[in-house]
Amino acid sequence: MTDNIVQIDNLSFGYKGRLLHKGINMSFPRGKIVAIMGGSGSGKTTILRLIGGQLKPVQGEVRVGDKVVHQQGRNDLQKLRRKMGMLFQQGALFTDLSVYENVAFPMREHTSLPESMIRDLVMMKLNAVGLRGARDLMATELSGGMARRVALARAVALDPEIIMYDEPFAGLDPISMGVICNLIRNLNDALGATSLVVTHDVKEAFSFVDYVYFIADGVVAAEGTPAELRESTLPFVHQFVHGEVDGPVPFHYAAPDYRRDMLRGRDV
Amino acid sequence: MDRTKIDLWVGIFAAIGVAALLGLAMKVGNLTTSNIGETYTVTAGFQNIGGLKPRSPVKSAGVVVGRIDAIQFDSATYEAKVTLKLDKRYLFPKDTFANIYTAGLLGEQYIGLEPGGDEEYLQDNDKIMQTQDAVVLEKMISQFLYSKATETKE
Amino acid sequence: MFKGVVSKLASVLQNFGHRLIEQFWRLGSASRLFGYTLASSGESLRRPFLVIREIYFTGVLSLIIILVSAFFVGMVLALQGYNTLQKYGSSEAIGVLVALSLVRELGPVVTALLFAGRAGTAITAEIGLMKATEQLSAMEMMAVSPIARVVAPRFWGGVISMPLLASLFSMVGILGGYLVAVPLIGVDGGAFWSQMQASVDFREDVMNGFIKSCVFGVACTMIALFEGYDAPPTAEGVSRATTRTVVNSSLAVLGLDFVMTSFMIS
Numbered sequence: 001m002t003d004n005i006v007q008i009d010n011l012s013f014g015y016k017g018r019l020l021h022k023g024i025n026m027s028f029p030r031g032k033i034v035a036i037m038g039g040s041g042s043g044k045t046t047i048l049r050l051i052g053g054q055l056k057p058v059q060g061e062v063r064v065g066d067k068v069v070h071q072q073g074r075n076d077l078q079k080l081r082r083k084m085g086m087l088f089q090q091g092a093l094f095t096d097l098s099v100y101e102n103v104a105f106p107m108r109e110h111t112s113l114p115e116s117m118i119r120d121l122v123m124m125k126l127n128a129v130g131l132r133g134a135r136d137l138m139a140t141e142l143s144g145g146m147a148r149r150v151a152l153a154r155a156v157a158l159d160p161e162i163i164m165y166d167e168p169f170a171g172l173d174p175i176s177m178g179v180i181c182n183l184i185r186n187l188n189d190a191l192g193a194t195s196l197v198v199t200h201d202v203k204e205a206f207s208f209v210d211y212v213y214f215i216a217d218g219v220v221a222a223e224g225t226p227a228e229l230r231e232s233t234l235p236f237v238h239q240f241v242h243g244e245v246d247g248p249v250p251f252h253y254a255a256p257d258y259r260r261d262m263l264r265g266r267d268v
Numbered sequence: 269m270d271r272t273k274i275d276l277w278v279g280i281f282a283a284i285g286v287a288a289l290l291g292l293a294m295k296v297g298n299l300t301t302s303n304i305g306e307t308y309t310v311t312a313g314f315q316n317i318g319g320l321k322p323r324s325p326v327k328s329a330g331v332v333v334g335r336i337d338a339i340q341f342d343s344a345t346y347e348a349k350v351t352l353k354l355d356k357r358y359l360f361p362k363d364t365f366a367n368i369y370t371a372g373l374l375g376e377q378y379i380g381l382e383p384g385g386d387e388e389y390l391q392d393n394d395k396i397m398q399t400q401d402a403v404v405l406e407k408m409i410s411q412f413l414y415s416k417a418t419e420t421k422e
Numbered sequence: 423m424f425k426g427v428v429s430k431l432a433s434v435l436q437n438f439g440h441r442l443i444e445q446f447w448r449l450g451s452a453s454r455l456f457g458y459t460l461a462s463s464g465e466s467l468r469r470p471f472l473v474i475r476e477i478y479f480t481g482v483l484s485l486i487i488i489l490v491s492a493f494f495v496g497m498v499l500a501l502q503g504y505n506t507l508q509k510y511g512s513s514e515a516i517g518v519l520v521a522l523s524l525v526r527e528l529g530p531v532v533t534a535l536l537f538a539g540r541a542g543t544a545i546t547a548e549i550g551l552m553k554a555t556e557q558l559s560a561m562e563m564m565a566v567s568p569i570a571r572v573v574a575p576r577f578w579g580g581v582i583s584m585p586l587l588a589s590l591f592s593m594v595g596i597l598g599g600y601l602v603a604v605p606l607i608g609v610d611g612g613a614f615w616s617q618m619q620a621s622v623d624f625r626e627d628v629m630n631g632f633i634k635s636c637v638f639g640v641a642c643t644m645i646a647l648f649e650g651y652d653a654p655p656t657a658e659g660v661s662r663a664t665t666r667t668v669v670n671s672s673l674a675v676l677g678l679d680f681v682m683t684s685f686m687i688s
């Protein structure tokens with residue numbers, strides 16, 4: 001068996017009864033960058049939350065290291081989370097703190113380092129994302145791309161073993177996108193971490209990840225290296241990679257028959 | 269907003285807040301006036317105490333000399349037994365007169381002490397023998413009306 | 423026809439039942455949040471700056487509105503009170519009237535209502551936005567409890583600020599009343615203070631008012647925190663939550679005031 005730092009087995013989960021995931025299996029080998037792709041609303045963010053232990057699976061399990069996430073007590077879960085860094089979709093910077101304080105936040109909460117040491121570490125992290133000069137700005141004064149980079153610096157503040165990125169490219173201009181791509185690769189290799197990148201941006205993702213999972217209809221629809229998937233003849237992968245409107249992924253949300261729906265209005 | 273500035277403002281806020289609370293206790297309330305140092309206790313019986321309450325003042329010649337400690341009903345004499353705590357500095361003759369007065373027409377009721385001429389002073393746990401009850405307004409009015417009514421009949 | 427009425431009635435009842443159950447559910451979650459907040463308080467009180475910061479935002483920033491309102495309330499009380507009292511020839515009792523109304527009722531109650539509007543809404547909006555922008559989730563993922571780091575310091579900030587604000591309100595209100603009664607109307611200053619002192623009891627009036635404002639502090643802050651924490655993570659959800667904060671806090675303050683007053687007076 002290979003050395004998988006995160007392992008998802010037969011995972012099912014749903015909000016309010018409606019099952020979103022129906023038996024998902026994924027594994028994330030140590031040191032690799034793995035992308036999770038799928039349409040909007042296919043439950044990608046939800047998978048990250050399940051890995052982080054913010055949600056409990058209906059069935060199946062998520063293992064991080066050798067621990068089953070949802071069976072951990074409060075303290076053990078906290079310990080587990082300290083090994084993870086997460087970049088949220090909109091950055092989720094603390095709006096009442098400056099850039100500097102945002103990056104220092106995890107250090108202040110979890111270590112008792114002296115202020116001078118914290119300062120050095122924060123500068124190092126900010127330098128890595130190229131925003132050392134922005135340290136005194138408030139989080140609210142940053143552009144989208146800058147906010148994402150600060151959030152990235154914060155996510156890796158405590159040198160996590162697992163870094164999760166939720167839609168790191170959404171809403172960014174092409175230059176910022178390229179910057180983030182490089183950062184993800186460099187941070188992953190520099191920290192010896194494992195990265196999980198959730199995205200629906202095929203072009204960017206295929207350019208730097210090691211492995212890709214496609215989810216659709218609550219299951220893993222396809223998986224493989226970017227090269228394999230580009231060659232794939234699976235209709236679903238083809239549709240996604242080439243961005244076609246209709247195909248195996250239907251244009252319509254699951255709904256009763258159109259004709260019956262229209263007629264029903266009359267007998268109410 | 270840096271830390272020292274916040275600290276300073278919160279310090280100022282806490283200081284004036286506590287000062288306001290102390291002001292309410294000392295200047296507005298009776299925290300200073302209600303604590304009369306060493307006291308001795310005397311009792312007095314009244315037929316009717318009107319609106320007298322525990323902690324009401326005891327005055328003599330207009331000066332507060334004590335406070336009412338407790339008011340009980342004495343089932344042996346069917347009287348109200350009022351316990352007064354008087355300041356140790358003030359001594360009163362044994363035949364002192366205790367009256368229940370009202371401050372103004374509608375004000376609070378208090379006990380007024382009028383010293384008599386006895387050589388001996390009231391001691392701790394003594395009883396004041398001469399008392400006068402509270403003026404009950406309703407009683408006065410009904411007496412007044414009654415006398416008016418009998419007047420007009422004649 | 424008959425069937426229509428029955429089904430309409432049924433839907434009204436259903437709606438009512440649904441709301442009732444929802445309110446109970448919310449009350450339950452609010453109590454749970456309260457419990458967690460108290461349980462996590464030790465953690466946040468060990469870092470006093472977190473609480474001091476919140477005292478700044480809830481207390482210091484509410485000072486202006488509290489002081490100005492108090493001053494005017496005190497002046498109006500004196501004007502109105504004088505009008506009535508002088509008919510009975512006891513205009514010196516105006517100090518008593520102003521002080522008792524402020525210390526017993528208006529100080530704690532009006533402060534709490536202003537607090538709900540000024541600080542409560544700010545707390546709700548801030549926490550609602552932190553939730554909507556995933557700041558709370560991010561904190562959780564960093565193994566930091568949002569209740570200990572965000573909710574508990576705000577709770578203690580509010581609970582500490584409220585009695586201080588209420589005391590200031592009463593004191594400044596009395597000063598406002600004094601300014602109207604003594605220099606303006608010409609009531610004797612000595613009588614103003616001495617009658618006040620004779621009738622305002624430290625334990626029964628000042629202390630009880632203080633206790634009231636502490637209870638209001640807990641209620642208003644907790645409602646503001648809960649509404650923010652419970653708000654749907656959207657702009658609309660947050661704006662509704664701030665409205666609910668004002669409405670629920672005001673109702674809670676007036677209701678609690680009635681209950682506490684009836685216990686204190688008996």
Ligand SMILES: Nc1ncnc2c1ncn2[C@@H]1O[C@H](COP(=O)(O)OP(=O)(O)O)[C@@H](O)[C@H]1O
Binds near residue numbers: 038040041043045046
């Ligand atoms: N807290 C929640 N409560 C109920 N439904 C939710 C919640 N969060 C997400 N959902 C629903 O779950 C589905 C998947 O959400 P998400 O994992 O965010 O998708 P993705 O990140 O792939 O776009 C969406 O349809 C969304 O409406």
Ligand SMILES: [Mg+2]
Binds near residue numbers: 046089166
């Ligand atoms: Mg998402």
